[in-house]
Amino acid sequence: MKLKHAALAVCASLTLSGFAQAAGEIVIKFSHVVAPETPKGKAAEYFKKLAEQRTHGKVKVQVYPNSQLYKDKEELEALQLGAVQMLAPSLAKFGPLGVKEFEVFDLPYVFDNYDEVNKVMHGPLGKQLLGKLETKGIKGLAYWDNGFKNFSANKPIKSPTDLKGMKIRIQSSKVLEEEMRTLGALPQVMAFSEVYQALQTGVVDGTELEASNLYTSKAYEVQKNLTLTQHGFLGYALIVNKKFWDGLPADVRAQLDSAVQDASVYANKIAKEENDKAVAAIKASGKTKVYVPTPQEREAFKKALLPVHQKMASRIGPDLLKQIYKETGFNPGK
Numbered sequence: 098m099k100l101k102h103a104a105l106a107v108c109a110s111l112t113l114s115g116f117a118q119a120a121g122e123i124v125i126k127f128s129h130v131v132a133p134e135t136p137k138g139k140a141a142e143y144f145k146k147l148a149e150q151r152t153h154g155k156v157k158v159q160v161y162p163n164s165q166l167y168k169d170k171e172e173l174e175a176l177q178l179g180a181v182q183m184l185a186p187s188l189a190k191f192g193p194l195g196v197k198e199f200e201v202f203d204l205p206y207v208f209d210n211y212d213e214v215n216k217v218m219h220g221p222l223g224k225q226l227l228g229k230l231e232t233k234g235i236k237g238l239a240y241w242d243n244g245f246k247n248f249s250a251n252k253p254i255k256s257p258t259d260l261k262g263m264k265i266r267i268q269s270s271k272v273l274e275e276e277m278r279t280l281g282a283l284p285q286v287m288a289f290s291e292v293y294q295a296l297q298t299g300v301v302d303g304t305e306l307e308a309s310n311l312y313t314s315k316a317y318e319v320q321k322n323l324t325l326t327q328h329g330f331l332g333y334a335l336i337v338n339k340k341f342w343d344g345l346p347a348d349v350r351a352q353l354d355s356a357v358q359d360a361s362v363y364a365n366k367i368a369k370e371e372n373d374k375a376v377a378a379i380k381a382s383g384k385t386k387v388y389v390p391t392p393q394e395r396e397a398f399k400k401a402l403l404p405v406h407q408k409m410a411s412r413i414g415p416d417l418l419k420q421i422y423k424e425t426g427f428n429p430g431k
């Protein structure tokens with residue numbers, strides 16, 4: 098691990114000095130952990146195209162998908178050190194960095210649809226949350242959608258009690274950890290790149306992933322059952338190394354800002370379509386049985402999981418929770 102840090106530090110200094118000296122060319126390394134065919138992967142490529150066009154080639158964007166460079170936790174360290182300049186981690190991954198407020202997005206059933214998510218992300222609350230990253234040397238540029246998560250396992254999951262005793266892979270969020278404990282499941286924090294093998298070898302029994310990641314990572318091939326519980330949201334923050342971004346020439350930064358804006362519109366436009374397509378593709382594969390819970394079954398999941406909100410209120414901040422309820426019209430007593 099020490100070696101890794103040393104390597105990152107060397108890389109960081111090379112990158113920063115390289116950036117300053119390389120005859121007018123600015124390189125943005127954009128690292129991420131999912132496949133190029135995911136909403137995030139496609140939006141990263143679209144950003145690359147726009148950024149290179151609009152800066153007339155002054156900026157080169159190198160996109161590294163599938164954890165080619167770094168896994169979940171390492172990529173945030175690499176960004177802070179300047180070894181990469183841009184990432185789009187899931188909002189569930191900022192807790193270990195000390196910005197736990199983003200875990201409000203992990204609360205089960207707090208959002209019913211994309212409109213509710215977008216009201217929060219693209220409103221003042223979303224902006225305020227991105228601002229919290231600045232003390233960590235990170236600038237938050239935008240939010241990108243992915244989709245709603247579903248439980249998968251080899252055994253069918255139709256009620257919350259079916260998850261009792263099962264080892265379920267989660268992202269590094271305390272809210273997700275509590276979600277699993279509330280169901281009597283055993284949460285296993287694991288990097289995304291390790292999920293397929295962990296499912297295949299039985300290190301974990303199941304996951305909560307949205308369809309596009311389940312499909313493109315091929316994890317569905319090692320899960321016989323998928324239940325469309327849609328119990329939580331997975332979205333991203335598009336972030337950059339603040340020192341790098343603030344140090345860019347003003348005209349280049351403005352061109353990149355406009356590329357960010359348009360790539361974000363694109364990301365948020367394709368997210369639902371891509372997830373719907375992934376559900377259809379999983380169904381068509383015949384490898385995984387896709388189950389849609391009845392309204393009663395959905396209610397049972399909701400009832401079982403809503404206590405997570407109150408259990409985690411002190412971690413994410415009771416005021417923030419109230420603000421989110423207000424934005425989305427969520428009524429905790431209902």
Ligand code: LMR
Nearest residue numbers: 130131187268288289310
């Ligand atoms: C996960 O770890 O399940 C996701 O956050 C991966 C991603 O970046 O979509």
